[in-house]
Amino acid sequence: MFTKEPPNLSVVPVYPMREQVMFPHMVLPLFVAREGMEIIDAALQGDQLLVLAACLEGKEPCPWEGLSRIGTVCRINQVLRFPEGGGKVVVEGLQRARLLGAAQRFPCILARIETVSEVDSRGLVTEALVQSVNALLKIALAYGRPLPGDVVKMIDQIEDSGRLADLVAVYLNLGMKEQQHLLELLDPLERLKEVYLLLTGEVQKLQVRGEVQSEVAKRLGRTQKEYLLREQMKQIQEELGDEDPRQSEINELHRRIRQAEMPEGVRAVAEKELARLERINPSSPEHTVARTYLEYLCTVPWNRGTEDHLDIGRAEVILDEDHYDLAEVKERILEYLAVRSLRKTTKGPILCFVGPPGVGKTSLGRSIARAMGRKFIRISLGGMKDEAEIRGHRRTYIGALPGRIIQEICRAESSNPVFMLDEVDKIGQDFRGDPASALLEILDPEQNDTFTDHYLDVPFDLSRVMFITTANILDPVPPPLKDRMEVIRLAGYSDEEKLKIAFRYLIPKEVEENGLEAAGVSFEEGAMRKIIKDYTREAGVRGVERQIASICRKIARDVAQKRPPRLLVTPAAVEEMLGPRKFFSDVASEEDRIGVVTGLAWTEAGGDIIFVEASRMVGKKDLHLTGSLGEVMQESARTALSYVRAHAVEFAIEADFFEKSDLHIHVPSGAIPKDGPSAGITIATALISLLSQRPARRNVALTGELTLSGRILPIGGIKEKVLAARRAGVTTVLLPERNRENLRDLDEETRAQMTIIFVDTLQEVVEATLLPGRPNRAMGDFAGRGAVPGSAAL
Incomplete structure (x- = not known):
C-alpha cells in the first residue's frame, strides 16, 4: 500500500505496451521509437509521470479503443536520446491505475485516470501463501530456473502479498494476456493465489524436464552427446504435446485437407499425395514439388463462393x-x-x-x-x-x-x-x-x-x-x-448519347481525378458538342474522355499556379485549350462530283465513311484497283463492272464503253487495308456515275453487296454505319431491303434525323444517288480526246 499518492494524476499521457506488461515497483528500460518520443516529451512537460497500458490490438499506432483499461502509473527516471531519433527511457512503476476516458487522442493519447489503492490483508491464508510461493521458488531454482540473486534476496524480505505477487509475475514465463490478467486482479490475495497456481505449473514442468533428462541419460550414456540432445528434445516435445517441424507441417496439411471441402475424388488424391510426401526425404527436390501441389489443392475454393444478390x-x-x-x-x-x-x-x-x-x-x-x-x-x-x-x-x-x-x-x-x-x-x-x-x-x-x-x-x-x-x-x-x-x-454511340454519357459519367469522373471538385468546373453543352464532333472520331467515348481530361489538366494547372481559371468551358475555350479542330466531317456540304460516291464501311473502331472514285482513260480493257483493297472488295469491283457492262443500255451507257478504255477504281487512304462484303453497290454506282456523266449526291451514302444477277444482299453493322454517316453530315442512307428489320437497332433521335431508303435493285440505287446527266459530248470523240471530262479523282 502506498503511503503517498503520486501527484497530479487526473490527466496523464499513455504509452502503449505491446510485448510486456508493466507492474508496480518494477524498473524497466524502454527503447522508444521516434514517434513514441512525443508521449515521453508530453510526460516530461508535466510531473514526469505516464501510464503504461497494454495494447490489445495490432493496429499501428494503437487507438484508444485498443488499450486495456487497467495500467500502471510510472515515473520517468532517466531519458537518453539517440542521434537518429528515439531514445532509451528508464521508468519505475508506482501504482495501478484505471483509465476512465480519453482527454486527447492525437498526436498522443492523454487519459483521465484514477489510481487504485491496495490494502494488504494479513492472515493465516496470506502467510501460508507467501511461504508456499517462497518454497516453490527455491524448488524452481534447484531445477535450474534462472533468477537473479538480488531478486531472490528481495523476495525473502517481502511480506506484502500484492507486491510479492507482482514481483514473481515479472519473472514467470508468462504471455502478454496472462500478465495483463494478473495486473487486473486488484485483490492482492487473489493475485497471489493465481501466481501460486502458475508457479506450481512451472515447477511441475521443471520436474518433468529433470525426469526426462535423467531417463535419457540412463538410456544412452555419456559419450553420445549429440544423440542425447536429439532424444532430449524429442522427449520434451512428447511431454509438452509439441511436434518436430516436419511432422508439424504434415499435420497442418492434414488439417487443411479436412477443411478444404474437397470433392471425394479430389480428397482421395490429396491424401494419397500426402502419404507419399511423408515418405520423401525433405532434402529431395520432389519433396518441394509434392508440398507445393498439396498447398494448391488446399487453396482452390472447391465449394467456397459468394451468394448471388437476386434482387x-x-x-x-x-x-x-x-x-x-x-x-x-x-x-x-x-x-x-x-x-x-x-x-x-x-x-x-x-x-x-x-x-x-x-x-x-x-x-x-x-x-x-x-x-x-x-x-x-x-x-x-x-x-x-x-x-x-x-x-x-x-x-x-x-x-x-x-x-x-x-x-x-x-x-x-x-x-x-x-x-x-x-x-x-x-x-x-x-x-x-x-x-x-x-x-x-x-x-x-x-x-x-x-x-x-x-x-x-x-x-x-x-x-x-x-x-x-x-x-x-x-x-x-x-x-x-x-x-x-x-x-x-455493342454498337457505337450517337453524338447525343455521347453527350449524355459525358455529362453523366465522364465530366464528374475527370473533375474528381484532377482535383477540381472544389473549383466548380462546368462544361457548356456547345463545348461538349464541339469536342465530340471536331476533336474525336470514334464509336466509343474513350477519345472524348481524353479530351475532357486534357481540359481539366489545363484548368488544374491554372489553379495550382494561382492564375484565374476558366471554370466555365465554352466552345471558344475548347478551341483555345485543345488547338485547331482535328476532324472535318461535313462531307455533305462539298460539291457533287462525277465518279465519286460516298460509301459506308465497318471497322474495328466502329463505322466510317469511304469514297469510291472511278476514272476512265484510253486503254485495252484493263481494270485497275488501288487503295489496299482486300480480296472481297476486289471481287466486288469485278462483279460490279460485269453487271454494268451487261446492263449498260438500262443505264444509258454505250454498250462498247470498255472496248478501248481502261477503268481505274480507287478508295483513298491507300495505306489502310480495306475489305468487306458491303461495297458492291457503291462501286457499281461510281462506275455508272462516271460512264453516264451523272454527278453523285454527296449527302447520300450507300452500303450493300451486289450479285451478278442484280440482287442486293443484306450486310451487317447497320447501326455503326448509320452513325458514321450522321457524324459526317450525311442525311440520306441507302440500305438493302433485307436489312429493314435492323432499323430497330437505331435510337428514335437518329431515325428522326436520318432518311433511310431501302433498295432492292441497282436501278433504285442509281435513281436515289445520281443527279440528272450532263450533256455528254465526250462519248462520241472519246478516242480522240483521251479522257472523259468529269472523270474524277478526289
Missing part, C-alpha cells in the same frame, strides 16, 4: 447507374438473375461482348459483378500464344504452375466469380499450342463442370463461373469457339 430491381438500378443505354446487355443480365431466382443450379452463361473500343465492354463486366454481388476477375488474352497459360503446366516441369484460370480463381477465393476474358479475338498461335482451342472446354457449359487443369490433374467445376469474353471483331475467332458463346453486340 432484380437492385441489379437494374446498379446497371443503369454505371452505364448509359446498352439495353440488350442489361436485359440479358436481368433475365439470368430471374432464372437464378427460380432455379438455383442454373449454369453460368458464356457471354461475348463484341464492339469497337471504348463502348464499355470491360467496365460492363465490373458492373455485372457488382449487381450480382460476385467477385470480378479479368485477364487479357491479347497476344497469348502458350496453351499452358490456360490449362497449366504438367508437374513434371520445373517451376510448373496452374493455368491462369485456376490461378485467378484461387486468388479471388471464390468458385463462382464473374470472369472476364478480354480480347478473345487477339489470341496468338505458335509451336507452343493454340490457346483458343484450350478455351473450348472452358467456355462450354456442357463440359466445363469437369475442367481439368494440367497441374492440378483433378476436375474442377467451372459451370458456376459466369464467363464474359470481349472482342472488337468476331472474324478472327475460330468458329468452334464462337459457337460456344452468346454474342451480344
Whole structure:
C-alpha cells in the first residue's frame, strides 16, 4: 500500500505496451521509437509521470479503443536520446491505475485516470501463501530456473502479498494476456493465489524436464552427446504435446485437407499425395514439388463462393447507374438473375461482348459483378500464344504452375466469380499450342463442370463461373469457339448519347481525378458538342474522355499556379485549350462530283465513311484497283463492272464503253487495308456515275453487296454505319431491303434525323444517288480526246 499518492494524476499521457506488461515497483528500460518520443516529451512537460497500458490490438499506432483499461502509473527516471531519433527511457512503476476516458487522442493519447489503492490483508491464508510461493521458488531454482540473486534476496524480505505477487509475475514465463490478467486482479490475495497456481505449473514442468533428462541419460550414456540432445528434445516435445517441424507441417496439411471441402475424388488424391510426401526425404527436390501441389489443392475454393444478390430491381438500378443505354446487355443480365431466382443450379452463361473500343465492354463486366454481388476477375488474352497459360503446366516441369484460370480463381477465393476474358479475338498461335482451342472446354457449359487443369490433374467445376469474353471483331475467332458463346453486340454511340454519357459519367469522373471538385468546373453543352464532333472520331467515348481530361489538366494547372481559371468551358475555350479542330466531317456540304460516291464501311473502331472514285482513260480493257483493297472488295469491283457492262443500255451507257478504255477504281487512304462484303453497290454506282456523266449526291451514302444477277444482299453493322454517316453530315442512307428489320437497332433521335431508303435493285440505287446527266459530248470523240471530262479523282 502506498503511503503517498503520486501527484497530479487526473490527466496523464499513455504509452502503449505491446510485448510486456508493466507492474508496480518494477524498473524497466524502454527503447522508444521516434514517434513514441512525443508521449515521453508530453510526460516530461508535466510531473514526469505516464501510464503504461497494454495494447490489445495490432493496429499501428494503437487507438484508444485498443488499450486495456487497467495500467500502471510510472515515473520517468532517466531519458537518453539517440542521434537518429528515439531514445532509451528508464521508468519505475508506482501504482495501478484505471483509465476512465480519453482527454486527447492525437498526436498522443492523454487519459483521465484514477489510481487504485491496495490494502494488504494479513492472515493465516496470506502467510501460508507467501511461504508456499517462497518454497516453490527455491524448488524452481534447484531445477535450474534462472533468477537473479538480488531478486531472490528481495523476495525473502517481502511480506506484502500484492507486491510479492507482482514481483514473481515479472519473472514467470508468462504471455502478454496472462500478465495483463494478473495486473487486473486488484485483490492482492487473489493475485497471489493465481501466481501460486502458475508457479506450481512451472515447477511441475521443471520436474518433468529433470525426469526426462535423467531417463535419457540412463538410456544412452555419456559419450553420445549429440544423440542425447536429439532424444532430449524429442522427449520434451512428447511431454509438452509439441511436434518436430516436419511432422508439424504434415499435420497442418492434414488439417487443411479436412477443411478444404474437397470433392471425394479430389480428397482421395490429396491424401494419397500426402502419404507419399511423408515418405520423401525433405532434402529431395520432389519433396518441394509434392508440398507445393498439396498447398494448391488446399487453396482452390472447391465449394467456397459468394451468394448471388437476386434482387432484380437492385441489379437494374446498379446497371443503369454505371452505364448509359446498352439495353440488350442489361436485359440479358436481368433475365439470368430471374432464372437464378427460380432455379438455383442454373449454369453460368458464356457471354461475348463484341464492339469497337471504348463502348464499355470491360467496365460492363465490373458492373455485372457488382449487381450480382460476385467477385470480378479479368485477364487479357491479347497476344497469348502458350496453351499452358490456360490449362497449366504438367508437374513434371520445373517451376510448373496452374493455368491462369485456376490461378485467378484461387486468388479471388471464390468458385463462382464473374470472369472476364478480354480480347478473345487477339489470341496468338505458335509451336507452343493454340490457346483458343484450350478455351473450348472452358467456355462450354456442357463440359466445363469437369475442367481439368494440367497441374492440378483433378476436375474442377467451372459451370458456376459466369464467363464474359470481349472482342472488337468476331472474324478472327475460330468458329468452334464462337459457337460456344452468346454474342451480344455493342454498337457505337450517337453524338447525343455521347453527350449524355459525358455529362453523366465522364465530366464528374475527370473533375474528381484532377482535383477540381472544389473549383466548380462546368462544361457548356456547345463545348461538349464541339469536342465530340471536331476533336474525336470514334464509336466509343474513350477519345472524348481524353479530351475532357486534357481540359481539366489545363484548368488544374491554372489553379495550382494561382492564375484565374476558366471554370466555365465554352466552345471558344475548347478551341483555345485543345488547338485547331482535328476532324472535318461535313462531307455533305462539298460539291457533287462525277465518279465519286460516298460509301459506308465497318471497322474495328466502329463505322466510317469511304469514297469510291472511278476514272476512265484510253486503254485495252484493263481494270485497275488501288487503295489496299482486300480480296472481297476486289471481287466486288469485278462483279460490279460485269453487271454494268451487261446492263449498260438500262443505264444509258454505250454498250462498247470498255472496248478501248481502261477503268481505274480507287478508295483513298491507300495505306489502310480495306475489305468487306458491303461495297458492291457503291462501286457499281461510281462506275455508272462516271460512264453516264451523272454527278453523285454527296449527302447520300450507300452500303450493300451486289450479285451478278442484280440482287442486293443484306450486310451487317447497320447501326455503326448509320452513325458514321450522321457524324459526317450525311442525311440520306441507302440500305438493302433485307436489312429493314435492323432499323430497330437505331435510337428514335437518329431515325428522326436520318432518311433511310431501302433498295432492292441497282436501278433504285442509281435513281436515289445520281443527279440528272450532263450533256455528254465526250462519248462520241472519246478516242480522240483521251479522257472523259468529269472523270474524277478526289
